[in-house]
Amino acid sequence: MWRRPFFWIVAAVIAVFVFAPLIGDNVSLREGLVLAAIYIILASNLNLMLGYAGYINFGSIVFFGLGGYICVWLINSYNWPLAPSLLAAGIGVSVLSFIFGLGILRLRGPFFALSTIGIVEGVQAFVQNFEPWGGSAGIYISPMVFQPLGGPGRALWVIYFLLVAVMGASLYLSYAIKTSKFGLGLLAIGQNEDAAAILGVPTPRYKALVYSVSAFLPAIAGGLYFFKSAFIQPSDAFDLSLSTEALVVAMLGGQGTVTGVAVGAYLYEELRGYLLTSASFSNFQLVIAGALLLVIVLFFPSGLMGFIYSRYPSTKKVLE
Amino acid sequence: MLGILASIIDGVLVGLVYGLAAMGLTLIWGVMDVINLTHGTMIVAGMFTLYLLTSALGVPPYLALPPVLVGGFIVGVALYWIAVHRMIGRPPLMSLLSTFAVNLVLIGIGTGVWGTALFNVAVSVPGISIGRYTFPGAHILAAVLAAVIAAALYLFLHGTRLGRALRAVANNREAAELVGIPSTRLLAIAFGCGVSLAGVSGLLIGTLFPFTVLSGDGYQLKGFVVTVLGGFGNPIGALLGGVALGVLEGAVTPFVPVSWTLVIEFGLFVLVLIAFPGGVFARRGTL
Numbered sequence: 001m002w003r004r005p006f007f008w009i010v011a012a013v014i015a016v017f018v019f020a021p022l023i024g025d026n027v028s029l030r031e032g033l034v035l036a037a038i039y040i041i042l043a044s045n046l047n048l049m050l051g052y053a054g055y056i057n058f059g060s061i062v063f064f065g066l067g068g069y070i071c072v073w074l075i076n077s078y079n080w081p082l083a084p085s086l087l088a089a090g091i092g093v094s095v096l097s098f099i100f101g102l103g104i105l106r107l108r109g110p111f112f113a114l115s116t117i118g119i120v121e122g123v124q125a126f127v128q129n130f131e132p133w134g135g136s137a138g139i140y141i142s143p144m145v146f147q148p149l150g151g152p153g154r155a156l157w158v159i160y161f162l163l164v165a166v167m168g169a170s171l172y173l174s175y176a177i178k179t180s181k182f183g184l185g186l187l188a189i190g191q192n193e194d195a196a197a198i199l200g201v202p203t204p205r206y207k208a209l210v211y212s213v214s215a216f217l218p219a220i221a222g223g224l225y226f227f228k229s230a231f232i233q234p235s236d237a238f239d240l241s242l243s244t245e246a247l248v249v250a251m252l253g254g255q256g257t258v259t260g261v262a263v264g265a266y267l268y269e270e271l272r273g274y275l276l277t278s279a280s281f282s283n284f285q286l287v288i289a290g291a292l293l294l295v296i297v298l299f300f301p302s303g304l305m306g307f308i309y310s311r312y313p314s315t316k317k318v319l320e
Numbered sequence: 321m322l323g324i325l326a327s328i329i330d331g332v333l334v335g336l337v338y339g340l341a342a343m344g345l346t347l348i349w350g351v352m353d354v355i356n357l358t359h360g361t362m363i364v365a366g367m368f369t370l371y372l373l374t375s376a377l378g379v380p381p382y383l384a385l386p387p388v389l390v391g392g393f394i395v396g397v398a399l400y401w402i403a404v405h406r407m408i409g410r411p412p413l414m415s416l417l418s419t420f421a422v423n424l425v426l427i428g429i430g431t432g433v434w435g436t437a438l439f440n441v442a443v444s445v446p447g448i449s450i451g452r453y454t455f456p457g458a459h460i461l462a463a464v465l466a467a468v469i470a471a472a473l474y475l476f477l478h479g480t481r482l483g484r485a486l487r488a489v490a491n492n493r494e495a496a497e498l499v500g501i502p503s504t505r506l507l508a509i510a511f512g513c514g515v516s517l518a519g520v521s522g523l524l525i526g527t528l529f530p531f532t533v534l535s536g537d538g539y540q541l542k543g544f545v546v547t548v549l550g551g552f553g554n555p556i557g558a559l560l561g562g563v564a565l566g567v568l569e570g571a572v573t574p575f576v577p578v579s580w581t582l583v584i585e586f587g588l589f590v591l592v593l594i595a596f597p598g599g600v601f602a603r604r605g606t607l
Contacts, residue, residue, distance in 0.1 A: 056413055058420070107593050110355050110412045114544050115593070118586035121541060125583045244424060251417070284432055290424025297418045298406055 006175060006258075006320050013262065014168040018161065030160055032273065034228075037167040039265035041221045042246035044170045044258065045214040050247070051256030052183060053210055054190030055109075059116040060218065060246055062123050065237030066093050067219025068226035069133055075227065076141045077132070081148065086162075086223045093219035098212035105207040108193065124238050138233025145230075159228045163221065170217045174258045175320055177213075186210055190256075241286055245272075248293045254303030259319040263304060326453040327570040333455070333463035335566015337524045339559035340466040341539060342546035343473065344517030350553025351490040351510040353412060354404055357419040359543055360536025361426045362392065362515050366522025367531045368430075371439050381443050381527050382461070388519045396515025400508045408507065430533040440530040462524040469520060470559050473513075477555070486510055490553065538582055545589045 017037065021030035046060045067089040074085040104115045128136045149155035177183040185206050188196035197203045226232040245268065253264025275288060296303060309316050341363055348356050369388050373379040403422045407415035445457030477483040488496040489506045497503050525531070525539065546565050550557030568588070569581060576584065 054411070054413065056416060103594070104590055107590070110416055111593055113413070113416055114355065115586075115590055117537075118541060118544075118589055121537070122583045122586050125579045129577065129579060247417070247420075284428055286428030287425050287432070288428075290421045290426075290428060293424065294403065294418060294421035297414060297421060298403075301410075301414065 005318050009259075009319070010168065010171045010175065013171070014164060017164045017167065021160070030157075032269070034160060034163060034225075036266055036269040037163050038221055038225060038242075039245065039249050039269055040167050040262050041163075041170045042218055042242065043249035043253070043265050044174045044261045045216075045218050046243075046246045047174060047250045047255060047258075047261050048177060048186075048210050048214040050250055051254075051261075052177070052186040052190055053207060055105075055207065056113040056247075057116045057211075057214075058113060058247075059120040059123075059243060060214070061238055061240060061243035062120055063093050063097065063215040063218040064222035064225070064242065065127075065234075065239075066096070066123065067222035068232050068237050069127065069139075069222075070219070071223030072139050072141060072226050072232045073133055075145055076139055082145075082227060085227075086220050089223040090216045090220040094212045094216045097215040098208055101208035101211035102204070105204060105211060120238060120240070120243075124234055127234050127237070134233075136234055138231065138236075141227070141230045143230065145227075156228065159224050163224050166217055166221050166224065171258060171262060173213070173217065174261070177210075178258065178320060182206065182209070187256075241289070244286070244293075245289055248289050248296075251293060251296045251301075251303055254305030254307075257303075257305040257320065260303055260305030267304075323453075324571065324574065326450075326455075327573060328567050329570075330455060330459060331566040331568070331570020332563055333459040333566070334528065334569070335563040336463040336466040336470075336559065337521055337528070337562070338539075338542055338546055338565055339550075339562020340470055340524070341518060341521035342543045342550065342558040342562055343470060343555045344514040344521070345543045346547045346550065346553055346555055346558045347473075347517065348511055348514035349547070350555075351486060352404070352408060352507050354407065354415040354511075355412070355419070356404075356511075356514060357416060357540075358399065358403075358423045358426065358515075359518050360538075360540030361423050361430070362395070362518035362536075363522035363525065363539045363543075364430065364531065364533060364536040365395070365426075366392065366519035367439070367441075367526035367535070368434070368533075369519070370523045370526045371441055374441055381441060381523075382465070384523060385465070385520065388523050389516050392516035392519030393512040395519075396512035397508050399515060400511035404511060405504070405508075427533065427536075434533050436532050436534055438530050438532055441526050443527045456528075458527050462527055466521070466524060467559075469517070470555070473517070473555060482506075482509070541582060541589075542585060545585045545592075548589055548592045 017033055021027070021033060042060060042064065045063075046057060049055045049057045070092050071085045071089040074080040074088055075082065080088075100119065104112060104119070107115055127133055133139060143152060146152045146155040149158045177186070185196065185201040188199065188201050189203055189206065193203055222237070226237065249264045249268045250261050251264075252268060253262065254260030272285070275285070300307065305319070308319075341359075344362075345356060345359050348354055366388050369391065370381060370384045373384040373387070374381050399422065403418045404415060407418055443458045445461050447454045447457045448460060449455075477487055485496070485501045486506055486509065488499075488501055489503045489510075493503050496506075522539075542565060546558055546561040549561030549564055550559070565585065568585075572581065572584060
């Protein structure tokens with residue numbers, strides 16, 4: 001894998017994320033990159049479903065929110081350190097989604113997409129009524145938990161580097177899956193599920209597996225994000241606009257490509273930052289995201305990378 | 321025991337309105353294999369038209385029906401040309417995404433203008449009392465109106481030339497085109513009818529319960545449950561499915577907290593899709 005140029009492109013991107021905010025201790029740049037990293041994590045894991053297997057998951061935010069809840073809850077109620085809580089969040093959400101996935105992935109195409117909307121509603125109703133997680137009031141964690149990481153100031157840097165690590169893992173995961181036999185099976189499902197099944201792709205198992213794999217890293221990212229804000233409540237954890245934006249990002253960059261999703265995340269983050277600073281647009285964030293998505297779906301269904309591939313075919317070999 | 325019976329009867333009344341909402345969804349699916357994710361928002365649009373007409377212009381609630389019916393049709397046709405027409409014949413995921421995108425824009429504008437405050441339309445219709453239980457007049461009237469509109473749709477689909485042409489397009493678009501039916505125009509009309517039904521059912525729901533800009537999601541989910549119960553693409557099945565869902569809601573409400581109702585309904589949605597992919601009440605393709 002390291003012989004391929006793409007491996008080094010991703011490594012360079014990670015290096016930029018690590019070193020750019022370190023120069024001059026630039027905290028505001030770091031906070032901007034936190035958001036970009038979260039978009040990349042959510043969108044590239046969503047892309048495993050959307051771009052490879054051709055299944056729309058409207059509820060990818062559930063992974064992020066549930067991961068956040070499990071992590072914050074373990075830290076707050078059982079005084080677990082950060083690392084095992086994150087791992088528990090990732091594994092817990094993956095196992096849960098594998099079990100769910102075996103059920104709902106028997107539904108095909110649009111019916112699966114509809115049931116992911118239902119999952120968001122269901123999980124939200126569960127969390128709002130679940131007393132150990134504070135119901136609709138949520139969980140606060142005391143700033144004392146930042147002590148083992150060297151105080152709140154240093155903890156924010158540690159969290160940031162962990163988040164960048166998760167982002168790098170997401171990109172490499174997308175790449176590794178794309179070049180594997182598993183990925184080939186997923187792409188076959190995306191093109192024609194019946195034909196794939198006839199050719200021996202174990203479609204239900206692959207679909208449940210990719211659903212569960214695409215849950216792991218977003219759950220860890222959710223744990224980091226809500227540990228950082230030291231507070232979690234249902235309306236933040238299951239903020240529908242975030243999973244919508246992940247969809248927009250994946251479509252903007254080009255579904256099914258690794259590079260496109262990362263570039264799309266960066267572009268969208270810049271656009272959003274630009275729009276949020278002007279007062280008249282900040283209330284209409286969803287309108288902009290929706291209009292952007294509509295234009296992409298109607299006129300550029302293969303996204304930015306589709307455009308680049310058709311313009312410069314030689315880039316296909318380098319940029320996955 | 322009598323209490324449960326009363327809440328079941330009330331469930332039938334409300335269920336007829338749910339059924340009407342799902343008929344719009346299923347009509348569009350049956351004719352062009354498109355799942356309209358703006359459906360919930362169109363239901364909310366019906367509610368807000370009712371609110372604006374009654375509170376600003378003082379129109380009696382039920383007189384808002386004709387403008388919503390016509391307005392919904394026009395909006396639906398426009399929506400077809402904007403978001404759906406280019407998606408016909410492409411993978412269903414694309415039309416799902418395009419209607420989802422339009423929905424985001426509409427929801428964004430709605431929350432920007434009205435926020436997420438609760439709105440309420442007061443309707444005073446005398447109820448009917450049986451023993452200790454009183455059935456609210458608004459529920460009875462809404463159920464009757466829903467049944468009348470559903471019957472009108474049935475007559476339109478089976479009795480008129482245009483309705484028969486619509487069914488022909490739903491059945492086999494190429495064959496319909498061969499015998500001279502302008503199928504694109506009919507797809508636009510079908511989409512208009514579907515959205516119009518959503519608006520009208522939203523108006524009727526608005527006379528029953530308070531609502532916010534975001535209530536559409538819940539009703540849309542109910543619409544999907546009803547649609548799979550009744551069989552995709554089958555309007556009369558949808559009406560029966562609506563009644564079944566209403567009865568279920570009426571039967572479980574005394575025992576289960578309200579916030580769990582949607583979860584139960586969603587569980588039902590998945591179970592029905594897995595156990596009866598063709599719907600419980602009828603086969604597919606009977607539009």
